[in-house]
Amino acid sequence: MPRRPEPVRDLAWSPDRARELGEDTVELWVELLARLPELPVSRDFKAEELHAELALEVPEEPLPRGELLRHLRALMFEGSMYPGHPGFLAYISGSGTVPGAAADLLAAALNQNSGGFRLSPGATTIEQHLMRWLAGRFGLPPTAGGHVVAGGAVANLVGLKIARDRARDGARERGIRDGPPLAFYASTESHVIHHRAADLLGLGSQAVRPIPVDDRWQMRPEALAAAIERDLHAGVVPAAVIATAGTTATGAIDALPEIAELSARHGTHLHVDACYGGAAVLADELRPLLAGIEWADSIAVDAHKWLYTPLLGGCVLVRDARHPAASFATEATYIWLDDELRQGVDVAMHGPDFSRGFAAFKIWLSLLAHGRAAYARRIAHDAALARYLGELVEEHRDFELMAPPSLSICCFRYAPGALRRDDEALDRLNERIMTAVMADGRVYCSNAVVDGRFCLRACIVNIRTEAEHLELLLEVAAEHGARLAAAAA
Numbered sequence: 001m002p003r004r005p006e007p008v009r010d011l012a013w014s015p016d017r018a019r020e021l022g023e024d025t026v027e028l029w030v031e032l033l034a035r036l037p038e039l040p041v042s043r044d045f046k047a048e049e050l051h052a053e054l055a056l057e058v059p060e061e062p063l064p065r066g067e068l069l070r071h072l073r074a075l076m077f078e079g080s081m082y083p084g085h086p087g088f089l090a091y092i093s094g095s096g097t098v099p100g101a102a103a104d105l106l107a108a109a110l111n112q113n114s115g116g117f118r119l120s121p122g123a124t125t126i127e128q129h130l131m132r133w134l135a136g137r138f139g140l141p142p143t144a145g146g147h148v149v150a151g152g153a154v155a156n157l158v159g160l161k162i163a164r165d166r167a168r169d170g171a172r173e174r175g176i177r178d179g180p181p182l183a184f185y186a187s188t189e190s191h192v193i194h195h196r197a198a199d200l201l202g203l204g205s206q207a208v209r210p211i212p213v214d215d216r217w218q219m220r221p222e223a224l225a226a227a228i229e230r231d232l233h234a235g236v237v238p239a240a241v242i243a244t245a246g247t248t249a250t251g252a253i254d255a256l257p258e259i260a261e262l263s264a265r266h267g268t269h270l271h272v273d274a275c276y277g278g279a280a281v282l283a284d285e286l287r288p289l290l291a292g293i294e295w296a297d298s299i300a301v302d303a304h305k306w307l308y309t310p311l312l313g314g315c316v317l318v319r320d321a322r323h324p325a326a327s328f329a330t331e332a333t334y335i336w337l338d339d340e341l342r343q344g345v346d347v348a349m350h351g352p353d354f355s356r357g358f359a360a361f362k363i364w365l366s367l368l369a370h371g372r373a374a375y376a377r378r379i380a381h382d383a384a385l386a387r388y389l390g391e392l393v394e395e396h397r398d399f400e401l402m403a404p405p406s407l408s409i410c411c412f413r414y415a416p417g418a419l420r421r422d423d424e425a426l427d428r429l430n431e432r433i434m435t436a437v438m439a440d441g442r443v444y445c446s447n448a449v450v451d452g453r454f455c456l457r458a459c460i461v462n463i464r465t466e467a468e469h470l471e472l473l474l475e476v477a478a479e480h481g482a483r484l485a486a487a488a489a
């Protein structure tokens with residue numbers, strides 16, 4: 001008789017135990033929401049102190065409930081900074097949505113693997129439907145599709161992988177060595193991840209041709225045309241034109257209709273990095289800014305930026321829903337399935353991920369719980385707030401506007417009269433101001449480099465930011481600016 005193993009149930013908690021941890025967790029979440037406006041947005045964290053506080057020894061036995069809670073509290077209230085704080089205006093990092101956090105819990109509770117339809121029937125259905133809806137907002141045709149990947153870096157990589165494979169027969173099997181070099185074209189203001197994508201795809205980062213921008217930081221179409229012509233002349237194959245809809249530094253939107261026309265003329269894949277600006281398709285008054293994006297072959301748009309959902313949710317949308325499988329499908333003997341059972345889409349065959357979570361759910365639940373109109377209002381409000389900040393900057397004698405606000409970005413610098421003409425000194429001073437603001441706790445901004453000059457940058461992708469927080473940003477920056485300028489004098 002084989003010895004029958006006894007059950008081991010330590011890890012399979014009962015519903016009551018799940019409720020206990022769940023209630024503790026929800027209590028903490030609600031406390032965070034209640035205290036968020038009063039908490040410091042960030043602090044002057046020290047890595048060693050945090051390590052001492054948070055890096056517990058992994059216990060042999062379960063931590064008692066009280067100790068576990070103490071640890072969670074320490075993480076939440078002593079060891080964290082808060083992108084959801086109304087004063088958080090840095091990078092392009094959305095505040096997170098309340099329904100999005102709840103969705104993450106339910107998605108983890110279900111633990112569906114949305115790599116395969118049969119492992120995630122509901123999740124795959126929702127994700128596919130959501131992506132088609134989003135594609136429709138961009139004006140892509142009914143043939144369009146898409147899926148959710150980690151973030152914008154991966155969403156862009158997937159679009160560019162499709163472009164590479166369309167440009168070079170057999171690239172998936174033999175790489176790109178059989179034939180002339182391939183090139184991508186992106187403005188000098190485009191995000192660095194396109195260089196990394198070219199590197200990962202075997203083209204080498206230098207295959208991304210830097211196209212100069214005009215005085216509004218938009219790619220110059222005639223310079224793009226010239227770069228393509230130069231490459232064609234040299235026997236290089238243009239594989240993708242990468243337009244940006246909302247650059248990271250200033251929020252510039254490339255001239256999409258002209259660029260689309262140029263791409264079409266050369267039969268080149270048009271990829272649009274709309275990781276930031278893509279959200280404008282949800283706001284009626286901003287939608288016209290993205291005219292021309294409907295010609296894209298692929299679009300990357302990050303829900304965790306201006307759709308505010310919690311990290312991560314990079315969406316890759318494609319004009320032709322067959323393209324991702326053509327670029328990523330592969331055979332694995334262990335996932336054989338009788339044709340009779342085959343249903344729906346297996347997204348594991350559409351991108352670099354095999355197993356996948358249900359990241360689409362936080363986007364979906366947020367849209368259902370808020371409704372599209374609320375997004376339209378908030379996105380338009382963010383843009384109005386950025387314009388308001390621009391006006392405040394222009395009115396203030398010690399600040400200088402570095403670029404007209406675009407989308408929800410405003411770039412400015414502290415430039416008191418005595419230093420106005422000394423760009424080098426202003427660069428150093430504003431670097432120090434940003435560092436001080438980040439440690440200050442009342443507000444939090446980051447920087448951009450505009451025309452070679454260091455400036456402070458607020459990007460409003462935050463459901464809690466209001467005019468008072470922008471006023472406070474200038475107050476705090478001016479306070480540190482005056483102190484640091486006096487110290488340096």
Ligand SMILES: Cc1ncc(COP(=O)(O)O)c(C=O)c1O
Binds near residue numbers: 154156191244274314
């Ligand atoms: C225009 C643009 N593209 C791509 C990215 C990269 O996105 P992610 O950080 O989600 O990978 C960013 C990040 O800010 C961005 O601004």
